Amino acid sequence: xxxxxxxxxxxxxxxxxxxxxxxxxxxxxxxxxxxxxxxxxxxxxxxxxxxxxxxxxxxxxxxxxxxxxxxxxxxxxxxxxxxxxxxxxxxxxxxxxxxxxxxxxxxxxxxxxxxxxxxxxxxxxxxxxxxxxxxxxxxxxxxxxxxxxxxxxxxxxxxxxxxxxxxxxxxxxxxxxxxxxxxxxxxxxxxxxxxxxxxxxxxxxxxxxxxxxxxxxxxxxxxxxxxxxxxxxxxxxxxxxxxxxxxxxxxxxxxxxxxxxxxxxxxxxxxxxxxxxxxxxxxxxxxxxxxxxxxxxxxxxxxxxxxxxxxxxxxxxxxxxxxxxxxxxxxxxxxxxxxxxxxxxxxxxxxxxxxxxxxxxxxxx
Numbered sequence: 001x002x003x004x005x006x007x008x009x010x011x012x013x014x015x016x017x018x019x020x021x022x023x024x025x026x027x028x029x030x031x032x033x034x035x036x037x038x039x040x041x042x043x044x045x046x047x048x049x050x051x052x053x054x055x056x057x058x059x060x061x062x063x064x065x066x067x068x069x070x071x072x073x074x075x076x077x078x079x080x081x082x083x084x085x086x087x088x089x090x091x092x093x094x095x096x097x098x099x100x101x102x103x104x105x106x107x108x109x110x111x112x113x114x115x116x117x118x119x120x121x122x123x124x125x126x127x128x129x130x131x132x133x134x135x136x137x138x139x140x141x142x143x144x145x146x147x148x149x150x151x152x153x154x155x156x157x158x159x160x161x162x163x164x165x166x167x168x169x170x171x172x173x174x175x176x177x178x179x180x181x182x183x184x185x186x187x188x189x190x191x192x193x194x195x196x197x198x199x200x201x202x203x204x205x206x207x208x209x210x211x212x213x214x215x216x217x218x219x220x221x222x223x224x225x226x227x228x229x230x231x232x233x234x235x236x237x238x239x240x241x242x243x244x245x246x247x248x249x250x251x252x253x254x255x256x257x258x259x260x261x262x263x264x265x266x267x268x269x270x271x272x273x274x275x276x277x278x279x280x281x282x283x284x285x286x287x288x289x290x291x292x293x294x295x296x297x298x299x300x301x302x303x304x305x306x307x308x309x310x311x312x313x314x315x316x317x318x319x320x321x322x323x324x325x326x327x328x329x330x331x332x333x334x335x336x337x338x339x340x341x342x343x344x345x346x347x348x349x350x351x352x353x354x355x356x357x358x359x360x361x362x363x364x365x
Contacts, residue, residue, distance in 0.1 A: 002028040005122035005167060006115035008107050009033050009061065009069070011054030013189045014126030014170060016061040017178045020185055021169040022124055023065055030118060031062040031069040034111060036078040036102075037200045060188050074110050081105035083200065087213045090206075090239035093262035094337025097306075098198060100154045108162040115165075122167050127151045130171030131163055132347070139163035140290045143346040146174040153306050156341040156351030157288040207240045214239060222267035224251055227260065227276060235269040238262050244277055244333025258333070278330040281360035284340050284352030287321045291349045297362070300349060302327065303341045304334055310343050316362040323352060326360050 007019040009031040023029045033055050055071055062069035082101045089096035107125055115123045128144035129152040139160055144150045158166070170178060182190035201209045211219065219237025226232060233251035235241060241248075245259040249271060258277045261270040294317055301310035302325055312328040325340055334357055341351035 002026055003122065004028040004030065004118070004120040005124050006030045006032050006111065006118060006120045007124045008111055008126075009058040010126070010195075011051075011057040011189065011192075012126065012195065013179060013182050013187070013192055014128075016058070016126075016187050016189050017173075017182050017185075018124055018126040018169040019061065019067065020065055020181070020187070022167065023067065025169075027122070029065070029067045030115075030120060031058060031065075031067050032111065032114065033058045033069075033071045034078075034106060035071055035073045036075060036106065037083075038075065057189050057192065064185070064187060072111075072114055074106055077110050078102070078106060078200075087210060089337050090210055091214060091218050091264075093238055093264045095242045095335050096337045097154070097339055098200075100157060100339060103154055104157050104162075108158055108166065112162065112165060122165055124167040124169060126170055127155065127168050128170050128173075128175075129155055129168050131166060131168055134291075136292065138290060138292070141348040142171065143343075144168075144171050144173075149175050152346075152348050153303055153339065153341050156290075156339055156348055157286070158290075159288070160290070163290075210239050220267060222269070224249065224269045224271055227270060227272050232257075232271065238264060238267060238269060241269055243335040262336075274332065277333050279327075279334045279357040280330040281324060281326045281358045282334045282340070283318075283322065283324055283355040283358045285320075285322050285355045287317075287323050287350060287352035289350035293317065298342070298349070301343045303343065304331060304354065305338045314362075315342060321352070322355075324358055324362055326362065 005022055005027045007015060007029055009015045009019060019029050019031055059069050082098050085101060086096050086098050112123050128146050128149040130142035130144060132140050132142050134140055141152050141155045143152045179190055219239050221234050221236055223231050224233040224235050241259050243259050246256055249257060255273055257271040258274055259269060260272045260277045263270055298315040300313060300315060302313040303310045311331060314326045316324040318324060334354060336354050336356055338354050339351050340354050342349040
């Protein structure tokens with residue numbers, strides 16, 4: 001009897017081809033579209049997730065492949081695990097990654113539970129990444145071969161249980177190959193354009209999105225200062241800035257200035273020249289290990305944001321799922337709220353959430 005797999009079908013070409021590949025491999029495929037968000041109607045709707053067109057596209061793919069198709073309502077879970085933390089992070093001076101939270105709590109938790117109810121052994125998505133089981137018996141996320149599309153960075157916080165029940169059919173495919181295969185199969189989404197990075201924010205205007213969901217006191221204007229506390233101007237609300245930002249500061253200076261810190265305690269935006277936004281060490285929290293949690297300092301490579309090239313570093317494990325990361329070379333704009341993902345070559349060893357720059361002197365390691 002064929003093994004049953006539930007494929008998360010977004011209405012895009014990647015998940016459509018993932019379903020087709022698994023069907024060709026002999027799996028019993030069920031397509032599910034997750035209804036996560038009620039977006040606006042009109043022109044803005046083409047730039048957000050979960051539109052009626054997306055559902056229709058996924059349904060047409062399923063019909064073309066001859067597989068069962070369902071739509072499930074996960075709007076409450078999405079609000080609790082993705083949207084609310086997104087807003088809270090900006091309120092606290094951090095820059096969040098909603099895709100990673102959606103992966104952990106929606107695709108690989110809520111959807112996996114629904115798959116189990118349908119008697120499915122597996123779930124699958126159209127991520128450009130792979131999964132391998134190491135000699136130690138543990139599961140590891142691998143980079144996809146299409147480096148321009150690799151999404152392993154967003155998958156660092158998946159658990160062993162989740163990885164053991166997940167398939168990534170596109171690990172060995174490039175985006176161009178996926179589109180070509182979709183055309184060969186006659187899928188209606190073969191040339192559908194990419195969705196935007198923050199899928200639930202119309203037109204990418206996250207400031208308007210936050211303004212509608214925060215109390216006015218959370219984005220009250222305040223001082224822009226240098227690292228010595230000297231007043232340079234006024235910001236328009238801390239949630240509207242991120243570490244490393246240069247444009248939109250609204251202050252004149254003889255040299256370019258960048259946001260170096262967001263001080264929520266003083267409602268102050270700290271700026272300085274580029275060298276003041278360089279850091280050689282930072283703290284991470286909420287660390288998830290795919291390898292056995294190391295008891296000694298780990299020499300590895302760290303990626304501090306999506307598409308940032310990995311840099312050599314030493315990770316010093318700390319108590320409470322925390323770690324101190326010391327880089328061999330300082331990096332620009334180490335941003336609280338972003339992920340620091342640890343790699344050995346193309347293999348994800350683990351990762352955590354950047355909390356703040358730190359004294360590079362190891363503690364407790």
